[in-house]
Amino acid sequence: MEFSGRKWRKLRLAGDQRNASYPHCLQFYLQPPSENISLIEFENLAIDRVKLLKSVENLGVSYVKGTEQYQSKLESELRKLKFSYRENLEDEYEPRRRDHISHFILRLAYCQSEELRRWFIQQEMDLLRFRFSILPKDKIQDFLKDSQLQFEAISDEEKTLREQEIVASSPSLSGLKLGFESIYKIPFADALDLFRGRKVYLEDGFAYVPLKDIVAIILNEFRAKLSKALALTARSLPAVQSDERLQPLLNHLSHSYTGQDYSTQGNVGKISLDQIDLLSTKSFPPCMRQLHKALRENHHLRHGGRMQYGLFLKGIGLTLEQALQFWKQEFIKGKMDPDKFDKGYSYNIRHSFGKEGKRTDYTPFSCLKIILSNPPSQGDYHGCPFRHSDPELLKQKLQSYKISPGGISQVDDCGFSLNHPNQFFCESQRILNGGKDIKKEPIQPETPQPKPSVQKTKDASSALASLNSSLEMDMEGLEDYFSEDS
Amino acid sequence: METFDPTELPELLKLYYRRLFPYSQYYRWLNYGGVIKNYFQHREFSFTLKDDIYIRYQSFNNQSDLEKEMQKMNPYKIDIGAVYSHRPNQHNTVKLGAFQAQEKELVFDIDMTDYDDVRRCRSSADICPKCWTLMTMAIRIIDRALKEDFGFKHRLWVYSGRRGVHCWVCDESVRKLSSAVRSGIVEYLSLVKGGQDVKKKVHLSEKIHPFIRKSINIIKKYFEEYALVNQDILENKESWDKILALVPETIHDELQQSFQKSHNSLQRWEHLKKVASRYQNNIKNDKYGPWLEWEIMLQYCFPRLDINVSKGINHLLKSPFSVHPKTGRISVPIDLQKVDQFDPFTVPTISFICRELDAISTNEEEKEENEAESDVKHRTRDYKKTSLAPYVKVFEHFLENLDKSRKGELLKKSDLQKDF
Numbered sequence: 001m002e003f004s005g006r007k008w009r010k011l012r013l014a015g016d017q018r019n020a021s022y023p024h025c026l027q028f029y030l031q032p033p034s035e036n037i038s039l040i041e042f043e044n045l046a047i048d049r050v051k052l053l054k055s056v057e058n059l060g061v062s063y064v065k066g067t068e069q070y071q072s073k074l075e076s077e078l079r080k081l082k083f084s085y086r087e088n089l090e091d092e093y094e095p096r097r098r099d100h101i102s103h104f105i106l107r108l109a110y111c112q113s114e115e116l117r118r119w120f121i122q123q124e125m126d127l128l129r130f131r132f133s134i135l136p137k138d139k140i141q142d143f144l145k146d147s148q149l150q151f152e153a154i155s156d157e158e159k160t161l162r163e164q165e166i167v168a169s170s171p172s173l174s175g176l177k178l179g180f181e182s183i184y185k186i187p188f189a190d191a192l193d194l195f196r197g198r199k200v201y202l203e204d205g206f207a208y209v210p211l212k213d214i215v216a217i218i219l220n221e222f223r224a225k226l227s228k229a230l231a232l233t234a235r236s237l238p239a240v241q242s243d244e245r246l247q248p249l250l251n252h253l254s255h256s257y258t259g260q261d262y263s264t265q266g267n268v269g270k271i272s273l274d275q276i277d278l279l280s281t282k283s284f285p286p287c288m289r290q291l292h293k294a295l296r297e298n299h300h301l302r303h304g305g306r307m308q309y310g311l312f313l314k315g316i317g318l319t320l321e322q323a324l325q326f327w328k329q330e331f332i333k334g335k336m337d338p339d340k341f342d343k344g345y346s347y348n349i350r351h352s353f354g355k356e357g358k359r360t361d362y363t364p365f366s367c368l369k370i371i372l373s374n375p376p377s378q379g380d381y382h383g384c385p386f387r388h389s390d391p392e393l394l395k396q397k398l399q400s401y402k403i404s405p406g407g408i409s410q411v412d413d414c415g416f417s418l419n420h421p422n423q424f425f426c427e428s429q430r431i432l433n434g435g436k437d438i439k440k441e442p443i444q445p446e447t448p449q450p451k452p453s454v455q456k457t458k459d460a461s462s463a464l465a466s467l468n469s470s471l472e473m474d475m476e477g478l479e480d481y482f483s484e485d486s
Numbered sequence: 487m488e489t490f491d492p493t494e495l496p497e498l499l500k501l502y503y504r505r506l507f508p509y510s511q512y513y514r515w516l517n518y519g520g521v522i523k524n525y526f527q528h529r530e531f532s533f534t535l536k537d538d539i540y541i542r543y544q545s546f547n548n549q550s551d552l553e554k555e556m557q558k559m560n561p562y563k564i565d566i567g568a569v570y571s572h573r574p575n576q577h578n579t580v581k582l583g584a585f586q587a588q589e590k591e592l593v594f595d596i597d598m599t600d601y602d603d604v605r606r607c608r609s610s611a612d613i614c615p616k617c618w619t620l621m622t623m624a625i626r627i628i629d630r631a632l633k634e635d636f637g638f639k640h641r642l643w644v645y646s647g648r649r650g651v652h653c654w655v656c657d658e659s660v661r662k663l664s665s666a667v668r669s670g671i672v673e674y675l676s677l678v679k680g681g682q683d684v685k686k687k688v689h690l691s692e693k694i695h696p697f698i699r700k701s702i703n704i705i706k707k708y709f710e711e712y713a714l715v716n717q718d719i720l721e722n723k724e725s726w727d728k729i730l731a732l733v734p735e736t737i738h739d740e741l742q743q744s745f746q747k748s749h750n751s752l753q754r755w756e757h758l759k760k761v762a763s764r765y766q767n768n769i770k771n772d773k774y775g776p777w778l779e780w781e782i783m784l785q786y787c788f789p790r791l792d793i794n795v796s797k798g799i800n801h802l803l804k805s806p807f808s809v810h811p812k813t814g815r816i817s818v819p820i821d822l823q824k825v826d827q828f829d830p831f832t833v834p835t836i837s838f839i840c841r842e843l844d845a846i847s848t849n850e851e852e853k854e855e856n857e858a859e860s861d862v863k864h865r866t867r868d869y870k871k872t873s874l875a876p877y878v879k880v881f882e883h884f885l886e887n888l889d890k891s892r893k894g895e896l897l898k899k900s901d902l903q904k905d906f
Contacts, residue, residue: 165696188636189667196670198695205637 022096025084026131028147033101043249048081049102053123074130085131108240109253111230121226125219132215151184159183169201172212182211191217271317273326283428285421286385288312294381299334304374304382308365315364315422320353366420490814490835498836503557506869508878513549514885519892530567530574532802533559543574562811565802587800589662592655595795596624604786606717613649616716621651623708624789625825627701642884643820647810669797677788685731688784690777702780705787713786720751733778737761809836818877834873842872
């Protein structure tokens, strides 16, 4: 890809040629783009794709992949960001082009570490899986052919010879006959996920795969190819990074994966300990408010809670000295011996501030991390209330915080997507202290942005569904939530 | 056969490695036609010497180098590892991270101790003719799958020397398989799941995969004699209670009663089949097979593989023709055409063949002055006159097939090039 300073030329292709360059609404990204584009477009495309992939990730956490809600929300996200996803729509060229170019730009940003690569590959795979799932059957063959996959459908004769075996092997086939089902013959090693679980018929080194199961194989192929490509990209990265126009963007992009990590804040030392009780009701997200309350009531928190809450406090600006004082004061109220605290707990606090051991300055946990790791058990207060709480309890708790209807649904329309407790705190403080205004828009239940209150979880799907609808009825304006005294 | 005295090993091994070990065939195997440069030279061997001294990353330049080293070190055990990116014996000189295992045969290790929960005759390292049938069934089932399902052509089965068998799959494409695919193959071949705390280890679903169906058909051929007669798995209450633990409680009483009235395992098994299929038909459709019966048969007879042996490309496995230090038996290739007749108790021990060799030598008239020459000459005749001969023949047959395949591949490749 070439970048030509300020001036740029957009390739304008005639109708047919445009369609020929992107014959399908999805692709394997085998060929890098060869146009010239402006820096501005470069940056915008990259940012849009990062937004897309982060939505893919969030939706995958909030909904079971492949369910109707997941599918429709992902589709609307794609539509919103103007990336391709479906055939038979008006002027496909531009969305497909955006999709193509933005993917390759992100390769530059996400090839740099094992973790970044893994994340990037995972989201791209989920995206491809979605697009493939909505591809009409007659388009599948064409797509496979164009993607250089060696999948040949077997003849009817061959099918009949093996009909029984194929039907008996493939869980995706019901009934006793194959009918018009296409069966593909591929080398067994290319069908790893199928044959390892004995979900496909093997004969003489080949797997006989029904069309329905081809998806898994395609995804594997895709993962393998992308993984290799990222490794290659990483090798040529130094040359790219030396281009000063690109360096800041690429760095920013790969950090935006984790979002801001809230580890180094300009507000260190600006919070005093006696403000915390008030702040917890005004600006703490529910998870931290819950932890703070439990700490005050029990004069103790278990390890998971101390980690989650302790790092959050560091993120909002507590110094090490303040933290030590804060925790010690509280624990002593619980009749803990001050010496015991010094021996047992202060080391860990110092450790989390990077003052002990290998001196890692630990970063406050993001929402995703809180939701996905270390689920709370009996006696724990950490975790995410929207994920880990019993729906009834959650409802009660929110009501006790005097949340008003409509308020929570408006959180979303503030213009930021919430994925970090410290982000919640920052935005809340900004609003309270005269920052930007909240947009007042009608409730949009369909928006795919993760809303803390209506975040659906895989395990409590129906219970939370009813909770969500009742939440939307009982809640009031956002400002009330932030400014109420309790 | 005859008693083997482990203290004699050093002397016996010396003789074995000088006069009997089939070096040229062995080299022919691991060199794979010399098609890939340095394939043999980059192969790792490990030796276990006297007093359990273990040395890894041994590698050799050629056949004669291998011979010399083996004769010098006199290893008690020899393991074969992977083909690496560099000569293993120089791995310390290689830049960190650059020394990688690249290729290796796909191997399987089936060990009798993994069946201790279902054999009544012996346990742990012991084997007997009554339980050896488990290995026979394992070889048949696994080999069929490797050949018919996976299309693997070059499979060498070897007696481990004590209580199990190994399989070496040597096809060119197979040697390149990734660890993930190897694991996948083992998973495909696995049906018996669970450790000590799991009573029922086999669960079949409604759809029976052809692999399972074909395996059951193999087991059926052996089941009566192996399980109902030799193992007598329904002999008494203690033994049949174990089987009852594998079927639903609702039919326990009925089965207990009919078991009490029967006289032997065969009769009891007939009862079990009838009751189980009646139970089956009540809850499922007629269309489906007699799962309960099959699940029991599989739990008692189906092969149990150790995934760790198979999945690692760098995993070291006992070499064919090495000696088992505890039993003295040679790890000999098994003739697939005669699997049913294979008897581990007739496999020659090192002391036996060494004695055979001595007997031959004293009977022969020639006594050459030039030792080196006479060694080679003797060796080409020597093993042939011992009980090792038939096993080397099996090995040579295997090598001939490899050669044929290789020639076929080379022809194909040159044809393609000409076609250009």
